[in-house]
Amino acid sequence: MGVIERDPYTGQATTGHEWNGIKELNTPVPRPVYFFLIITFLFSVGYWVLMPAWPVGVTYTKGLLGIDQREILADSLKEAALDRGTWTQRVESESYKDILADKTLMRSVRETGHTLFGDNCAACHGAKALGNKGYPNLTTASWLWGGDPEAIAETIRVGINTAHPQTRTSQMVAFGRDGVLKSGEVDDVVAYVRSLSDPASAKGIDAKKLAAGKALFATNCASCHGDNATGNTELGAPNLTDKFWIYGGDLQSVTDTVWSGRQGHMPSWEGRLSPLDRKILTLHLTDLRNPK
Incomplete structure (x- = not known):
């Protein structure tokens, strides 16, 4: 031991x-x-x-308490469906104006609309709807086809340049590529158009060049964009006097647009989203707009 x-x-x-x-x-x-x-x-x-x-x-083994997580989840989903049914019925039946004025109802619309936008629209327009090159900023007052709720709802429903029989159709002519304007004339139009939204861009440019561009604009562009270049929501022609540019307002971008033309595309959501979801999305976008 x-x-x-x-x-x-x-x-x-x-x-x-x-x-x-x-x-x-x-x-x-x-x-x-x-x-x-x-x-x-x-x-x-x-x-x-x-x-x-x-x-x-x-x-x-079920346990003496008999707790079943599947039943709890099913009950939670039923409760959520009942709660959703309460406010969605109002959204379906009430006008855009009345819904937008109801702060309590809009709280539910914002939550669901934010999710719908993130799942279906953010890939092009950005998570905050601020747009990307070729895809418009949806938080501004500048809308190609009109920014009131009814116009937004219709754009969402039929899309732009899609196969939908009622699609909105819009195309910017390729003035340079198709020989409508000569190279120098394209430069004149671009200089004039940029001066409308950014007067500082005209500094150092010959007044005759701007005058020539204005004349060419009146002949070739005013039929869509209007005599004052403020756009036409019936044709989807943008306002050229504000600072909102879908493809960019710098010299090269505007030149590319006038020379090669543009034809944007917006999917039709009629077959992808229900009428209720499209209305909620419309309300969400209307609520996002900032007039400034």
Whole structure:
């Protein structure tokens, strides 16, 4: 029988293990550890008895409490459907004006509309609807086909340049590529058009060049964009006097547009979204607009 070695400082027995002069003490496990182990064991036994826990063939132990997460989820979905049904019925039956004026109802519209926009529109127009090159900013007052709720709803329904029989149709002529205007004439028109929204761009440009561009605009462009270049929502022709440009308002971008033309595309959502979802999306977009 070996003699038990004790640590001279603590009086605790050692295990006999030693590393570089450091000896391991054979100290007892602290009592709180046993306490928490016992509590954990009792809790697990109680959980196994009260809650669904063990698989048994094709089923499982149901537990004395009979809690079923599937039933809880189903009840939650039913409750959510009832809550949604309350306000969606109002959205379906009430006018855009009345809905937009109801702060409580618009709170639900914003939540659902934000999700609908993120799932269906953000890929082109951006998560915050600020647009990308070739895709308009939807938070401004500048809309190609009109920015009132009814016009927005119709654009969402039929799309732009789609296969829908009632689609909105719009195309910018390729004045340079198709030989309608000569290269110098394109430059004159571009200079004039850019001066409408950005007068500073006309600094240093010969007045005769701007006058020539104005004359060419009246002959070739005013039929769509209007005599004052403020656009035409019946044709989807943009306002050229504001600072909102779908393809960019810099010299190169405007030149590319006049030379090669443009033909944007907006999907028809009639077969993809229900009338209710399209109305909620319309309300969401109307609510996003910032007149400034």
